[in-house]
Amino acid sequence: MTFLKLYINSLLRNKIRTLLTLIGISASIAILFSIFSFNRGFERNIKKETEKTGLHFMIVPSGCPHEVASLILHGAVSPKFLDMDITEKLRSFREIELISPIIVTQAPNIKYDRIDILYGIEFSILKILKPYWDIEGNIPTNDYEIIIGSDIAEHYKIKIGDTLNYKGVQFRVSGIVKRTFSQEDAYVYISLKSLQKLLNKEGKASAIGIRIKNIGDLNKITEDISNKIPGIQIVTMSQVVNSLSVMATSAKILSLSIAIIAIIISAVGVMNSILTSVFERTSEIGIMRAIGASKFDIFRIIIMENILLSILGGVIGILFSVISSTVIEKFLKKFLFYLPSGKLITFEFHIALVCLIFSLFIGVVSGLYPAYRASKINPIEVIKT
Amino acid sequence: MIEIKNIKKIYKRGAEKLYALKGIDCSIEKGEFIAITGPSGSGKSTFLHIIGCLDSPTEGEVIIDGINIKNSKKKDLINIRRQKIGFVFQNFYLIPGLNIYENIALPVLFSRKKNYRKKILSLIEDLGLSHRINHKPHQLSGGEMQRVAIARALANEPEILLADEPTGSLDTENSERIFEIFRTLNNKGLTIIVATHNLDLAKKAPKVFKFKDGLLVK
Ligand SMILES: Nc1ncnc2c1ncn2[C@@H]1O[C@H](COP(=O)(O)OP(=O)(O)OP(=O)(O)O)[C@@H](O)[C@H]1O
Ligand SMILES: [Mg+2]
Numbered sequence: 001m002t003f004l005k006l007y008i009n010s011l012l013r014n015k016i017r018t019l020l021t022l023i024g025i026s027a028s029i030a031i032l033f034s035i036f037s038f039n040r041g042f043e044r045n046i047k048k049e050t051e052k053t054g055l056h057f058m059i060v061p062s063g064c065p066h067e068v069a070s071l072i073l074h075g076a077v078s079p080k081f082l083d084m085d086i087t088e089k090l091r092s093f094r095e096i097e098l099i100s101p102i103i104v105t106q107a108p109n110i111k112y113d114r115i116d117i118l119y120g121i122e123f124s125i126l127k128i129l130k131p132y133w134d135i136e137g138n139i140p141t142n143d144y145e146i147i148i149g150s151d152i153a154e155h156y157k158i159k160i161g162d163t164l165n166y167k168g169v170q171f172r173v174s175g176i177v178k179r180t181f182s183q184e185d186a187y188v189y190i191s192l193k194s195l196q197k198l199l200n201k202e203g204k205a206s207a208i209g210i211r212i213k214n215i216g217d218l219n220k221i222t223e224d225i226s227n228k229i230p231g232i233q234i235v236t237m238s239q240v241v242n243s244l245s246v247m248a249t250s251a252k253i254l255s256l257s258i259a260i261i262a263i264i265i266s267a268v269g270v271m272n273s274i275l276t277s278v279f280e281r282t283s284e285i286g287i288m289r290a291i292g293a294s295k296f297d298i299f300r301i302i303i304m305e306n307i308l309l310s311i312l313g314g315v316i317g318i319l320f321s322v323i324s325s326t327v328i329e330k331f332l333k334k335f336l337f338y339l340p341s342g343k344l345i346t347f348e349f350h351i352a353l354v355c356l357i358f359s360l361f362i363g364v365v366s367g368l369y370p371a372y373r374a375s376k377i378n379p380i381e382v383i384k385t
Numbered sequence: 386m387i388e389i390k391n392i393k394k395i396y397k398r399g400a401e402k403l404y405a406l407k408g409i410d411c412s413i414e415k416g417e418f419i420a421i422t423g424p425s426g427s428g429k430s431t432f433l434h435i436i437g438c439l440d441s442p443t444e445g446e447v448i449i450d451g452i453n454i455k456n457s458k459k460k461d462l463i464n465i466r467r468q469k470i471g472f473v474f475q476n477f478y479l480i481p482g483l484n485i486y487e488n489i490a491l492p493v494l495f496s497r498k499k500n501y502r503k504k505i506l507s508l509i510e511d512l513g514l515s516h517r518i519n520h521k522p523h524q525l526s527g528g529e530m531q532r533v534a535i536a537r538a539l540a541n542e543p544e545i546l547l548a549d550e551p552t553g554s555l556d557t558e559n560s561e562r563i564f565e566i567f568r569t570l571n572n573k574g575l576t577i578i579v580a581t582h583n584l585d586l587a588k589k590a591p592k593v594f595k596f597k598d599g600l601l602v603k
Binding site for chain 2: 001002003005006009010012013283284287288289290291292293294297379380383384
């Protein structure tokens with residue numbers, strides 16, 4: 001006979017109630033774990049993705065807000081344009097390895113009655129910047145071809161060789177990028193020249209991405225460029241990472257609030273469940289007192305039942321969110337304006353630990369009152385009846 | 386071994402005072418077997434609860450093995466209860482879900498003793514419950530449940546067994562068997578105090594206390 005057996009016995013007495021309570025805790029801890037992991041994954045993957053661009057900084061028109069500048073890389077439409085003459089001036093900096101002017105814009109796709117995001121870039125550069133792409137077909141070789149993301153292909157049921165029409169110009173799809181699980185899946189990559197023509201913005205770009213030969217020169221070169229070229233603004237990749245995660249702050253706060261509310265609700269659920277079971281077991285608890293249990297023994301038994309239930313719920317919740325992380329990620333993606341590619345929710349030991357500590361906390365806090373009530377049960381009152 | 390000096394138990398209901406015990410004096414020696422009889426409400430249960438340190442008297446003193454209960458701390462009272470006293474009640478109060486062995490071992494768990502398995506098993510055998518050891522309380526008859534409750538009361542090897550209407554829920558045959566068990570235990574030296582309405586059974590006890598209106602009338 002052990003105390004553990006006693007706790008388990010009590011929990012097994014009303015299996016349905018225990019199960020329902022368990023579901024409540026599991027759900028709230030699953031939410032917490034998913035959100036923590038998601039936030040971690042978000043930061044980690046932004047960094048990775050930004051590194052993957054192969055660029056070190058971007059040049060945007062001055063006055064372009066930081067957030068927009070950061071998002072241009074990821075498909076935001078900027079109302080301001082740079083003069084392409086700048087690229088000529090940039091070529092005089094020997095530290096620069098690669099210059100990639102881009103235009104991002106939205107254009108109606110009349111046939112399919114949708115708005116597509118057009119990403120104008122020189123295809124020769126695209127090849128260098130996206131070495132990790134898995135492509136069906138080829139990167140285009142002329143200005144009348146395009147390469148599209150897998151979402152677009154799926155949605156329009158497009159095969160290689162089909163055409164898409166933007167502002168009266170036909171473009172042939174020469175390649176489809178296999179799913180990257182990022183914004184790229186929804187882009188139409190078009191040659192910079194064609195996009196400039198479509199927009200009547202010949203000689204203009206939304207931004208210019210720069211890769212330098214030696215990262216150690218970053219500070220010096222950005223300073224040099226801003227001194228020599230007026231009317232521009234430089235955004236480094238670490239600034240991009242920062243402003244993307246700052247932009248996600250409100251989403252983080254919102255999601256954590258939801259988790260906290262879920263936890264409070266489940267804690268109240270646990271408390272209610274254990275309190276009910278304490279009331280139901282009044283005579284048993286009284287009799288335990290009569291056969292030698294102290295008030296503290298009773299207090300301990302009840303609070304341990306709570307803790308056991310909460311920790312078990314926590315473990316189930318963590319397992320559940322790891323197992324169903326793909327579904328959860330898809331769900332969360334619907335609510336965020338921008339998501340880095342790659343898996344966001346993964347099992348990380350210290351996040352699991354934090355979540356378990358949270359469930360322990362639920363157990364202790366929600367168990368205090370039921371345990372107190374149980375310890376107040378007077379054995380004489382019970383055995384009289 | 387138990388010294389009771391003029392104990393009173395008074396319940397206040399508003400301004401009204403209700404005397405459950407009106408002043409009881411007696412002493413109980415080690416190895417005695419006492420039956421307490423008396424009409425309902427005469428204070429039998431209250432008396433047992435006070436001896437069993439579950440309740441305390443409003444006035445008067447209870448001295449068990451030289452220890453004055455009045456001056457003892459709660460912690461000491463619990464230890465007295467764990468070491469010296471076993472309780473049996475009319476309604477058995479076994480814990481559902483736990484099997485017979487676990488129910489009987491419960492008091493030992495609370496008193497934090499170790500290596501009790503053999504002792505519990507021999508208790509189970511003594512009370513003729515060996516074939517029921519893995520059963521749950523709801524699978525037993527009333528007589529069996531009461532024997533389990535007695536085994537549980539004996540698990541900590543107490544000096545005093547207090548039984549409040551132990552046969553109140555049992556038929557004649559089972560009631561007699563319970564008293565038979567009490568007599569055997571008493572022969573081995575256990576002090577037994579039984580409150581009962583069953584006068585036939587009470588007669589079997591060597592000594593009878595008659596209660597009336599909170600007084601011991603012999
Ligand atoms: N908590 C309480 N508040 C007020 N009065 C009480 C309380 N507990 C007991 N009493 C009263 O004390 C008196 C003695 O009760 P007790 O239970 O000791 O009687 P008893 O002899 O055991 O009766 P029975 O044979 O019915 O079990 C009764 O009049 C009862 O109403
Ligand atoms: Mg009574």
